[in-house]
Amino acid sequence: MLSDIEIAQAAKIAPINEIATNLGLAPQEIEPYGHYMAKLDLKNRKNDPMTGKLVLVTSINPTPAGEGKSTVTVGLGDALTQAGKKTVIALREPSLGPVMGMKGGATGGGFSQVIPMDKINLHFTGDFHALTTAHNTLAALIDNHMYQGNTLRLDPRRILWKRVLDINDRALRHTTIGLGGPTSGIVREDGFDITVASELMAILTLATDLPDLKHRIEAIVVGYTYDKEPVTVAQLDVAGALTVLLKDAIKPNLVQTLAQTPVIMHGGPFANIAQGTNSVQATKAALQLGEIAVTEGGFGADLGAEKFLDIKVPKLGKAPSAVVIVATVRALKMHGGQAKSDLTTPNIAALTTGLANLGRHIQSMQRYDLPVVVAINEFSSDTPAELALIANYTQQFDVKAIPTDVWAKGGAGANALAAEVIKLTEKASQLRPLYASEDALTTKIEKIVTEIYGGSKVEYSPKALRELKTFAKYGWDKLPVVMAKTQYSLSDDAQALGAPRDFTIHIKTLVPKLGAGFIVALTGNILTMPGLPADPAANHIDLLPDGETITGLF
Structure with missing residues (x-):
């Protein structure tokens, strides 16, 4: 075969x-x-x-x-x-x-x-290389801003913008950067997501043209100040450079x-x-x-x-x-x-x-x-x-x-x-939306859980409850929601196969993606940087001596 x-x-x-x-x-x-x-x-x-x-x-x-x-x-x-x-x-x-x-x-x-x-x-x-480069350019500019005087008063403990890589690498989920002395930047906790989890990926797929792309990039919230106020790319004044990297x-x-x-x-x-x-x-x-x-x-x-x-x-x-x-x-x-x-x-x-x-x-x-x-x-x-x-x-x-x-x-x-x-x-049909745009964020999440997943309850962590208050303060609570959930189950438990009923979805944290125009709700044990299996596909991919024919790629 x-x-x-x-x-x-x-x-x-x-x-x-x-x-x-x-x-x-x-x-x-x-x-x-x-x-x-x-x-x-x-x-x-x-x-x-x-x-x-x-x-x-x-x-x-x-x-x-x-x-x-x-x-x-x-x-x-x-x-x-x-x-x-x-x-x-x-x-x-x-x-x-x-x-x-x-x-x-x-x-x-x-x-x-x-x-x-x-x-x-x-x-x-x-495309993915360009996205990875643009995303990490923004990460470098954020750290450089803090190193060069931090006029925006960004709190290193409240930076939302991680780095990304388009490969599964569990070792990079949690990192510490800035080590090596005063000339190596601000020491802080960081981490990597996979490139497809980048907000820039979401923005690229939702943008209608280059001006819309730049406008969405400007709206990205990269973190919070010491006074817990949001800081956007527009305030860093680097949206133009990122747009240039994504123009193709x-x-x-x-x-x-x-x-x-x-x-x-x-x-x-x-x-x-x-x-x-x-x-x-x-x-x-x-x-x-x-x-x-x-x-x-x-x-x-x-x-x-x-x-x-x-x-x-x-x-x-x-x-x-x-x-x-x-x-x-x-x-x-x-x-x-x-x-x-x-x-x-x-x-x-x-x-x-x-x-x-x-x-x-x-x-x-x-x-x-x-x-x-x-x-x-x-x-x-x-x-x-x-x-x-x-x-x-x-x-x-x-x-x-x-x-x-x-x-x-x-x-x-x-x-x-x-x-x-x-x-x-050829039949006439009219989409009936699941929720209205003006519905509260919690209402949207509840409708997804009960009407799509078949669950009965949503439980928020203390951190998620604090985030809901912050989002309401800035009017972000009316945005659509993207549920980050295991794909293997209707619930947030990957082992619960079939059609479980009356389960609870657990919201760990909520992340504002204002450039994309939605809020991400992370549930259960979902990871934004996957790991490699015991026998990764890479072990079986090779190039024949002709320099052109690839083998083992599925």
């Missing part, structure tokens, strides 16, 4: 100018990065109408068994193209953290991939699938610690250029889809016409208590129990009054009885569950799914 990278390396890939021309882009709108990737300069299309229909792909809570949400997204896009629809896929960019760690990349798999997958999963067009990164990237369906890839915030969607610019362009735009929200519907609908849709100005929830027999059996080592064994009892997780996600998406279809991402070990059980279960929600085999067959494996998606997008 060929690996993902072997399939990608054997593919016929079209010159990126050809993909752009077929999409209707003019030569001056394309900035090639080599032969098969390009940046898009779409400033002249800013006011073009978004005439396409939007399809959001999400999933059940992920498990080590794998769900294949990106693979289904790509396969569905190819199937819609084959059905005669001018389709554009909008995806996030991969982070090197998962690529070198254990989750993998973000380009799909098998015969349902975005290519060139090796370049995309590694350095791509340099703000442009979306154009690539293609194995079937040469155009893919606009841009931004990559994780959904467990940030908003989990590609950029507003990328999705908007897909809606302007195609009849159907297929996009995804990271991790399960409790995280990526909720944030897409409550954070991104108001900025985008357009709601999905259909939601696809990806599930696998294997993952549902894990949610029902079956061991990972035994997932190829049929187990109707475990599957029946695990289906509650799928049911919760169907209900949460229907809470927004959006049409839903379930895509069962097939594995060879799935039995007809197991597939039939899922299909029968979803009928109670008036939702179809359609088997797809896009890993092995590409778009041809999603023809039935594409037909149902087209049918759903």
Whole structure:
């Protein structure tokens, strides 16, 4: 059996100018990065109408068994193209953290991939490097300001702006900087987040253009003074320099699938610690250029889809016409208590129990009054009885569950799914928001916990309660909320699989992200800098003697 990278390396890939021309882009709108990737300069299309229909792909809570949400997204896009629809896929960019760690990349798999997958999963067009540099430049400028006299009276104990790195490195979660004597800066506690957790990543994906990017950067709160007053980037007067570092990164990237369906890839915030969607610019362009735009929200519907609908849709100005929830027999059996080592064994009892997780996600998406279809991402070990059980279960929600085999067959494996998606997008629907913008922060959190997660209570730490008072003082308590929560469970306990009920969500701390325009609520034991596993993917990646062929990259 060929690996993902072997399939990608054997593919016929079209010159990126050809993909752009077929999409209707003019030569001056394309900035090639080599032969098969390009940046898009779409400033002249800013006011073009978004005439396409939007399809959001999400999933059940992920498990080590794998769900294949990106693979289904790509396969569905190819199937819609084959059905005669001018389709554009909008995806996030991969982070090197998962690529070198254990989750993998973000380009799909098998015969349902975005290519060139090796370049995309590694350095791509340099967006993440630019973000890392801009973020750490601000960190250096903050420390330099304190060292050079600290006219803003920043309290070194209350700096919010950590440093970042686009690799999993647990050793950097907590650091002490400024050691080495008086000429080495102010001694203080610091730490690193992964680049995708940077507020600059969130800003990049929500900014509409360069002026908006700079305006959002100016609003970033970097810390507090000795008098506990907030200090922003605007007060440091360095937003211009940071904007310069991001002037190319703000442009979306154009690539293609194995079937040469155009893919606009841009931004990559994780959904467990940030908003989990590609950029507003990328999705908007897909809606302007195609009849159907297929996009995804990271991790399960409790995280990526909720944030897409409550954070991104108001900025985008357009709601999905259909939601696809990806599930696998294997993952549902894990949610029902079956061991990972035994997932190829049929187990109707475990599957029946695990289906509650799928049911919760169907209900949460229907809470927004959006049409839903379930895509069962097939594995060879799935039995007809197991597939039939899922299909029968979803009928109670008036939702179809359609088997797809896009890993092995590409778009041809999603023809039935594409037909149902087209049918759903032709129905009239109107998004019903989960909360109103004027709702208090605590009300927004409570609605997410009770109506999306299925919990019953929110408990705030003493620190979080103090932060709520501070936010209310400055009027920040009316901002939307991004829940930072484990992706593996509907609760904040990663071990509570299936569909737990009547649980409590524990809010440890709240972080103002005024540039992004939301408040982050950190729950449970969530980490903003992951660690590497015992056998990281990096151990298996290599370069052949030809200097070009990469092996072991999935």
